[in-house]
Each structure stands twice: as structure tokens, then as C-alpha cells.
Amino acid sequence: MAKERVLIGSPVRERACVLRAFLISLKSVEHEGFDIDYIFIDDNDSEVSGKLLADFKRDGSSVTVLPSVKGIAAEDSALRKETQLVRVAGYRNRIIRYAMQNDYDAVFLVDSDLIVHPELVEYLRAAKKGVISELFWAKSNAGHSSGPNAWLMEERAPNSDKRNAALYKKEADRRKRQFADRLKVSGVYEAGGLGSCTYIDRASMEGGIRFVPDREKEEKEEAPAPKETSLGRFTITGYCGCEQCSGGHNLNFSGTVPTPNHTISADLDYFPLGTRLKVDGTVYTVEDKGSSVNGNILDIFYGSHEEALAKGTYTAEVFLVQD
Numbered sequence: 284m285a286k287e288r289v290l291i292g293s294p295v296r297e298r299a300c301v302l303r304a305f306l307i308s309l310k311s312v313e314h315e316g317f318d319i320d321y322i323f324i325d326d327n328d329s330e331v332s333g334k335l336l337a338d339f340k341r342d343g344s345s346v347t348v349l350p351s352v353k354g355i356a357a358e359d360s361a362l363r364k365e366t367q368l369v370r371v372a373g374y375r376n377r378i379i380r381y382a383m384q385n386d387y388d389a390v391f392l393v394d395s396d397l398i399v400h401p402e403l404v405e406y407l408r409a410a411k412k413g414v415i416s417e418l419f420w421a422k423s424n425a426g427h428s429s430g431p432n433a434w435l436m437e438e439r440a441p442n443s444d445k446r447n448a449a450l451y452k453k454e455a456d457r458r459k460r461q462f463a464d465r466l467k468v469s470g471v472y473e474a475g476g477l478g479s480c481t482y483i484d485r486a487s488m489e490g491g492i493r494f495v496p497d498r499e500k501e502e503k504e505e506a507p508a509p510k511e512t513s514l515g516r517f518t519i520t521g522y523c524g525c526e527q528c529s530g531g532h533n534l535n536f537s538g539t540v541p542t543p544n545h546t547i548s549a550d551l552d553y554f555p556l557g558t559r560l561k562v563d564g565t566v567y568t569v570e571d572k573g574s575s576v577n578g579n580i581l582d583i584f585y586g587s588h589e590e591a592l593a594k595g596t597y598t599a600e601v602f603l604v605q606d
């Protein structure tokens with residue numbers, strides 16, 4: 284009987300330093316009693332990362348690198364983000380199709396920001412499950428607590444029923460916590476959803492298993508807090524309502540009364556009146572403009588000339604705040 288063949292696959296859009304560590308770990312994947320090959324989808328912007336993939340070799344294994352499908356407007360970050368999720372799911376499915384077309388007995392799909400333990404593929408294979416993921420905990424966001432890369436089906440249930448939503452959320456949170464606690468003990472558990480580090484056998488591939496974009500989850504996590512997008516570093520200056528700073532104008536350009544910790548003056552070509560910008564933890568509203576406030580300069584309104592002078596001119600990372 285011919286040796287079984289497992290395809291290790293990964294859509295890759297990764298910084299070179301992280302990718303290097305990932306590829307080193309893939310090279311030491313052990314495969315006692317079966318062969319392994321590799322497939323990558325090169326979705327990198329970084330040339331260095333693309334070259335790392337192109338140079339990846341391992342004796343006894345074939346390595347395939349497929350190009351990505353680009354073409355999403357870079358300036359539309361919301362669309363790009365959503366499309367990235369759709370894209371990654373599509374890439375994983377493309378790898379599954381490739382595995383079926385090329386008669387692999389199983390596929391191991393892994394994200395390129397992980398370091399794979401040498402025995403992991405053997406270990407997952409030995410579990411003899413149709414679909415099995417190695418579990419890890421990760422923070423989706425700096426402020427969040429870490430969660431497992433597996434979830435209960437309940438988390439995906441529609442929560443559009445407003446009457447039951449509060450009760451539902453409490454119960455869902457309880458089950459989610461209970462599930463996460465259970466996962467802290469080593470073992471094999473049933474889950475409603477898996478991601479990032481998944482072994483799928485031939486029968487499951489033929490049974491039609493496919494990845495779907497994790498959009499619901501993503502929206503749920505982001506919904507409660509306003510969305511903040513880094514705009515990069517700006518020059519921050521200060522002004523007040525005095526003659527010297529404001530030339531006798533008592534009101535903002537927008538007609539409102541300037542207020543400390545609230546009013547900011549910006550280049551209205553970039554930030555229309557009403558735009559909310561976060562600087563050093565305070566969310567300001569663009570209500571004013573100034574002859575020297577152009578491009579990446581922002582002018583913060585202070586209650587006194589002394590304070591405006593004391594804060595001086597500095598640079599800070601600025602975030603666009605959107606609901």
C-alpha cells in the first residue's frame with residue numbers, strides 16, 4: 284500500500300520576521316509513516332516575505348506556491364478588512380480543493396503566525412478524527428482577554444430577537460466561559476467551530492467541508508466600542524481663545540463655543556467639521572480650522588494661553604473614531 288500523503292497548507296500574508304519562524308517550524312514537522320508536501324498562497328505585500336516562501340524547500344517534499352487574488356481598493360479599509368476575511372476563507376477552500384484534486388489523504392491548514400510543534404501533525408493524525416484543530420489561546424485585540432481558537436455553535440446563533448437578546452447574551456457568555464474552562468484541561472473535545480490550525484481528512488473533504496468567513500464573530504467583537512483607526516503620527520500644537528491665538532474670534536469656524544478637551548482644529552480638506560479624532564486618550568471633535576493647520580497638523584484648544592504654551596508642539600499618534 285502506498286504511503287499516505289498529507290498536504291500542509293497556509294495562506295500567507297505575514298511580516299518576514301514572523302514568517303521566518305513559522306517556516307522553520309514547518310521544516311521540522313515530523314511525519315513517521317506518511318509523506319508531507321506543502322502549499323502556500325502568497326498574499327504578501329512584503330517582497331521579503333514573498334521571497335521567503337519562494338525559497339522554502341524541504342528534502343523529500345514538494346512545495347507549491349500559488350499567487351493570490353489581489354485588486355481590492357487599498358483606501359477602503361473597512362471593505363479591505365471584510366474582504367480579507369472572505370479572501371482567507373477562499374484561500375483555505377482553494378487549498379482543500381487542491382488537496383482533493385491531487386489525491387492527498389488529508390490536509391493540515393495552519394496560519395502563518397503560529398509556530399508548529401514538530402509532533403503536531405502526527406498527533407492530530409493519530410486522533411483519527413475527520414476534522415481536528417490544535418487548540419491555542421490568543422488575544423484578538425490588545426484590550427481583550429485571550430480566547431481559544433474554537434467556539435461553541437451557540438456563539439453563531441442569530442441574536443436579532445431583541446426581546447431575548449439580553450438573556451440570550453448572558454446565557455451565551457456563561458456557556459462560552461464554561462466551554463473555555465473545559466478546554467483548559469488537556470483532551471479532545473467537540474466544538475461548534477474551529478480555526479487556524481486544523482487537520483482535515485479525505486472523507487471530510489469529500490463530504491464537502493469548507494471554510495466560511497468569520498464575519499459574524501468579528502462584527503460582534505467590534506460592535507460595542509467605537510472603531511478606532513490609526514492615522515499615523517501628527518504634529519500637535521495648542522491654541523486658546525486669546526487675541527494672539529484666535530485673532531478675536533469667540534466662536535469656532537463651525538459656530539460653536541470652543542471647549543477644552545473637546546475642540547480641535549484641523550485641515551478641513553482632510554477632516555470635515557464633526558470628525559472625531561483621538562489624541563493621547565482624549566476624543567476631540569473637529570470644530571475649527573486655522574491658517575497654519577494644514578495636512579498632518581492638528582491644533583488642540585486649551586482653556587488658557589499658559590496651558591496652550593505649556594503643552595507646546597509635539598508629535599502623537601492620532602486615531603479616527605467612528606461608530
Ligand SMILES: [Zn+2]
Nearest residue numbers: 523525528588
Ligand atoms: Zn492664546
